[in-house]
Amino acid sequence: MTDAKTPLLIKRYASRRLYNTETSDYVTLEDISGFISDGRDVKIVDLKSGDDLTRQYLLQIVAERESKGESVLPVAVLTDLVRSYTSQASSVVPQFLAMSFDMLRDSQSKVVDNMAKANPIAQMPGMDAFRAQQEAFFKAMTGGQWSATPEAKPSEPAVEPSESKEDLDAIKTQLAELQEKLGKLSK
Structure with missing residues (x-):
């Protein structure tokens, strides 16, 4: 039995395949989305370099869902997010979003x-x-x-x-x- 507070470790191989270290099998982005929907945190790391790729894959999941018509983020919010990367607001936005959720x-x-x-x-x-x-x-x-x-x-x-x-x-x-x-x- 694993501790639900401990993030599920997913390793990305050089072939870009994602490997679930708990179940010893390969998973897809959809599987990872399901883990998160079930309340589990995940951590995705590159096997060779050890780099944390979690943010990159979470953004990819959001982008795929948005492109499939599961629009959660209004265009105005997306526009403001893009603006925050090019302004001084970028230091406040992550804290604001976390507090809002x-x-x-x-x-x-x-x-x-x-x-x-x-x-x-x-x-x-x-x-x-x-x-x-x-x-x-x-x-x-x-x-x-x-x-x-x-x-x-x-x-x-x-x-x-x-x-x-x-x-x-x-x-x-x-x-x-x-x-x-x-x-x-x-x-």
Whole structure:
């Protein structure tokens, strides 16, 4: 069992083939992208020189995804990135980007955490499915780097024996209305 905090070491051979040192097999850029999406950090080094090639390959993965229509970076952001290489801003940009992504992950965790707090909406039937959908959305937006904290998953609401059939019907009606509204929002 490997430590998930330790980056997965990938070695690049002279033939430009990439070798996964943990599984002793060759991998592709798509495989490396999958490792990263699963939350694993990678380190890619040249076998002969020992040079760290991680940045080069990560940029290549981003470029390939962008060229395939998986546009995450707006043109204005790409333009500003290019400008930052030719201006004094280049020293601030990496820190700004890192802080921005940290804030995004933190705010996404807070949204799910707030959804799980004891409130009537979080206790409604069907909210677990909604919460799972939101978690999948956040995970997709962060490339798999985000996951809900264990305390963000509420326990099943207790149904009191004194609840009448009318109360349950009212809850079902409210749930149907919420699902209809969510359906309209997702279109």
